[in-house]
Amino acid sequence: MNDPALSVEPDRSCAGLTVLRVGGELDLDTTPQLLEALDEVPLGADEGLVVELARLAYCDSTGITALITAHQRAQAAGGSFSLAGVTPDLMRVFHIVGLDQLFTFHPTVDEAVQSRQA
Template identity: 35%
Template sequence: MELKVSTRSHAGNAIIAVAGEIDLYTAPRLQAEFARLLADDPERVVIDMSDVEFCDSTGMNVLLSALKRLRERGGALEVAAPRPAVRKILQVTGLDSVFTVHDSIPAEFAEPAG
């Protein structure tokens, strides 16, 4: 399955919308997007996981790596709107206490109407 990744940035913040499955084969696509985004030195990054159907340990490692790199710069990585299967992985691994997890996209990152 293909992984779709798109990024919007605004005022030092960014949101990465991900759709599909994050696994051994698709994780490099997400990792490349994080690398590109980190070059812009954002303060806060929210990853919209509302359209992620599956995320394995490889995908979680990509998120952890990005979190570490952002924290080294004083930034933050937050997870938004994970589906039940992804939320369960976060809970089972204890990563729900490592990441800030939002039930929905924070209002300041919502797609503008119009």
């Protein structure tokens, strides 16, 4: 069941990328919805995932853990994983906990796609 507090919109993009546009509140109650969407994303050597967070209003530790899990899954499959449109507040959290060293960030989805094509 989808929680109205979170929206997850999959979009098969070009360059072998799937984009998940995540908006609303990512917390203990809504993280299962994101995990379900992440599990449906094909990942492999020629495929990748961009999670766009520009419309994300709130993210707690369970949401961050889901993003880490997705990153690990992509790496294990030989695919790519990046985040796009991260708000300054969330970027500060990523920096504080050291995840700015783990994740690849792009200002927009278009720039993530261009990076993949380069």
